[in-house]
Amino acid sequence: MTELISDELPITRQTPFDPPAEVTEIREKARVSRLRFSDGHLGWLVTGHRQVREVLGSPKFTTNPNEHHLLDVRFQDEAPPERREVQPGMFLNQDPPDHTRLRRMLQGQFTVRRMNQLAEWIGTIVDDQLEHLRSFDGRADLVKEFAMPVPSLVICALLGVDYDERHRFQEDTAKLLSLESTFKEAMAALARIQEFMGELIVRKRAKPGDDMISDLLATGEPTDEEAANMALLLLLAGHETTANMLGLGTFTLLQHPDQLKILKDEPEVLDNAVEELMRYLSIIHFGPARTAAEDVEIDGHLIRAGDTVVVHVPVANRDPEKFPGNPEELDLRRPASGHVAFGHGIHQCLGQQLARIEMRIGFSKLFAAFPDLRLDVAPDEVPLRTDMGIYGVHSLPVAWSS
Template sequence: MTSGSHVLDPTGSDIHAEAALLRARGSVTPVELPGGVTAWSVGRVDLIRQLLADPRVSKDPSQHWRAWKNGDIPEDWPLNIWVGVNDMFNAYGPDHRRLRSLVSKAFTARRVAALRPRVDRMVADLVDGLAAGPNVVDLRAEFAYPLPIEVICLLFGIPDDARAGLRKSVDGIVDTTTTPEQFLENQHRVYEILNGLIAAKRAEPGDDLTSGLIAAREEDGATLTEDELVNTLLLLIAAGFETTVNLLDHAITALLTHPDQRRLVVSGERTWHDVIDETLRWQAPVANLPLRYAVEDITVDGVDIRQGDAIIVNYAAAGRDPAHHGATADEFDLTRADKSHLAFGHGVHYCLGAPLARVEAEVALRALFGRFPDLALAVPADELRPVQSFITNGHLSLPVALTPERL
């Protein structure tokens, strides 16, 4: 890898400005992650699609990441939980097909459709709760967070007393400012919670995905190892609510800061599906996703990526790629003819939970803006602060006034 790598801002203070800077450096450019770990950043739509569909690109560090195989990545590296666990997310080839086949049964169209009435009720309860509370409220904490968490807890049979700890652990996983000591502490906490969940479900199985995965593990141990079981749960739970939280957060923010676009939805000229897709394009819930690895030497847009090199996909840059979306790529525009995006990934690792996230977002946004038609930000938009991460893309808080005239 060439010298002169750009050091990714661990605080994620302005991911789109950083994406533009990386774009100016080249379509494939070296970056430095925490701990001095280097990777190639790719942010152009056509090149990402090419790489994510290429069998010469892997997600298994134990097989294909040179630095990992050489022992250069310490156990307390803060991004280890993203790349160093045995699960579907980091599997390659037959292992990935085996794990995805097992997990995909949990996210069938039939199961997602069956969840719709429960999501409707959850959203109605949340909106009623907002109406009964104070006029100024943090919608990220009181609306965008609770819905996906409730859905995931319903799916996996997670008890009430584990939810706060799980939420804190997932926040720690996506925080790219954590120290090695904080990483190890958080890793211990999250595995303690998940192992406790597995033990409880072994003792008393229920009609939930945790029990289903345990049954698959115990009926045929070759199908799912114990390590894969706990890490698959971690993947599905963390990915299942953090990304949806950010989708809701940014969709609400976009409509509150673009009154002309909001009017298009209210009038029925544009749909909530338009809002969801344009939000996913304009503000990808995952900004940069680590990591992938070159199985052999490959050349991407004239840049030689050597066997064993790491690759990080810049979804934030892809969503605003002017080569694909034109000169208005930075604008939030529901009338845009092409709102295509890669926010759910591409190829064999395409997000299994995408249909569920869409259902949650549509129900939530329709109910929120229907109940509070005058909803407005309670602070200037430039005072909204991002979460401390170059991986996840959302706000620390989203203060709004449900009825502005009561301010």
């Protein structure tokens, strides 16, 4: 089989809501192709929806970062050459049986039933934040005053983190996710967040509360280091991802007034609308990465043990083989289930039900409270998070009739 080889992975977006056009063109030529990494390694790029699910669902691939080749040349000369053990509790970077043991400790906290029970409480948080937004008398930055605070308040309360201490992790989270940070700067930011979480674990051991971390510690299973890193992952994922979906999703709906009208007029589409926004936006630039632990065949291509594979979730979520009827367009009525925006397989996002509830409540209440919400700047003046690991908007200036 003739293989398409790319010498680099395009990351420049031509429009705010679409993945790079060059990657879409690669998918149309070959849903599994070769990709040359910055260290010279000839690995793989997977862009088809079915093929991405195969990679993410296969036990023949490892998530251990020590096994991966690096795409990012910034880290190539700075990363320590020796292998390092994956830090205890960092279950995103661990394979079974360690991953299985750690994830099992948290799974009961994130059941659909338990998350649905939180809906009324989350609605109150959203209502309070909308009242705060209204106090700005007609114009505000939606990211700063709504999209970021809502999921931050939710995850802080669930984990038992004092919201007033958010500066201890939000600034360093931004440094950790910035594509402009050096390896040393990113690792220093991570170390500071870990220090904060370590202090939190000590406090929870001494004085448990009604929160997820206290419940986790009460099981007697995790070590303090494991608990701190597990809580860290939940904290970072729990506010950054949903915040950027709320911000970028609002920008998207304001730029698609026909779809916004559907959201407002047809409440029965709300659940699917969230799935379609997740599919359409897929707020990462590319990834995640896996490395073959043994030889494995994907779509007729033999991937050798040691080969690193980068899957491209945004382009896979636009694959017409899975989503017929012009998947390049936003259509809130389109059946959007089966997207891979939350991943797939054993590493599928643990908090996806919480994120869905926050988005359903957030979008519906926002546009009900501010029916004439509009951009307060030209669309091309909205600052995009092209410089961050998680895509979105840095700010979203909006206006409304006060």
